[in-house]
Amino acid sequence: xxxxxxxxxxxxxxxxxxxxxxxxxxxxxxxxxxxxxxxxxxxxxxxxxxxxxxxxxxxxxxxxxxxxxxxxxxxxxxxxxxxxxxxxxxxxxxxxxxxxxxxxxxxxxxxxxxxxxxxxxxxxx
Amino acid sequence: xxxxxxxxxxxxxxxxxxxxxxxxxxxxxxxxxxxxxxxxxxxxxxxxxxxxxxxxxxxxxxxxxxxxxxxxxxxxxxxxxxxxxxxxxxxxxxxxxxxxxxxxxxxxxx
Numbered sequence: 609x610x611x612x613x614x615x616x617x618x619x620x621x622x623x624x625x626x627x628x629x630x631x632x633x634x635x636x637x638x639x640x641x642x643x644x645x646x647x648x649x650x651x652x653x654x655x656x657x658x659x660x661x662x663x664x665x666x667x668x669x670x671x672x673x674x675x676x677x678x679x680x681x682x683x684x685x686x687x688x689x690x691x692x693x694x695x696x697x698x699x700x701x702x703x704x705x706x707x708x709x710x711x712x713x714x715x716x717x718x719x720x721x722x723x724x725x726x727x728x729x730x731x732x733x
Numbered sequence: 734x735x736x737x738x739x740x741x742x743x744x745x746x747x748x749x750x751x752x753x754x755x756x757x758x759x760x761x762x763x764x765x766x767x768x769x770x771x772x773x774x775x776x777x778x779x780x781x782x783x784x785x786x787x788x789x790x791x792x793x794x795x796x797x798x799x800x801x802x803x804x805x806x807x808x809x810x811x812x813x814x815x816x817x818x819x820x821x822x823x824x825x826x827x828x829x830x831x832x833x834x835x836x837x838x839x840x841x842x843x
Contacts, residue, residue: 645832654735655770655778655821657832670831704777716825717766718832721789723777 610635612724626692630705638663643710648701702726737835744841755822767805
């Protein structure tokens with residue numbers, strides 16, 4: 609059974625870059641045709657999809673974050689990573705990594721069958 | 734403001750049935766597959782339903798999903814206190830090329 613674990617700083621200063629890594633265990637990040645996703649949840653709010661990456665490097669990003677976000681993959685370490693630049697307090701959230709099934713041609717779909725436990729990132733000076 | 738609209742809360746007694754609605758538009762629910770998640774605060778969300786009405790292995794048949802037009806519904810029968818959680822619908826929006834979630838519905842089992 610695949611497991612995902614987020615890691616990274618829990619506190620980031622405003623205007624700096626948020627960097628998180630998701631380590632995948634119990635399966636290869638290259639197998640199964642999955643896309644690897646980042647999702648966040650602002651305090652007391654719902655879920656927000658940030659973007660995803662295929663092991664080949666193909667990415668899709670939320671248009672509302674596209675100018676600030678970058679997702680990369682390291683297949684040798686079975687990890688993928690998130691970078692979010694120029695953060696503000698509005699980026700304070702619990703960040704989840706998740707394995708996704710992704711169909712981009714209609715009927716399209718994206719669903720997440722394995723999730724990490726989430727990591728709280730606070731943006732504050 | 735979420736692109737998908739869910740009721741903020743629903744409640745029912747143990748053993749009863751509850752439904753949670755999720756309303757969208759043609760570019761998301763109307764043309765694409767819907768999924769549903771159960772989320773207990775402090776834990777990882779759990780996939781309950783994918784492709785509108787499919788259950789992953791290990792999810793009991795008390796949980797069901799359906800879709801009609803631009804709306805989807807999650808049904809839960811035989812409610813248990815352990816079902817108290819937040820429930821989210823999700824899908825892909827083809828017009829904006831973005832994954833979208835509903836705002837979430839808090840289920841209370843009275």
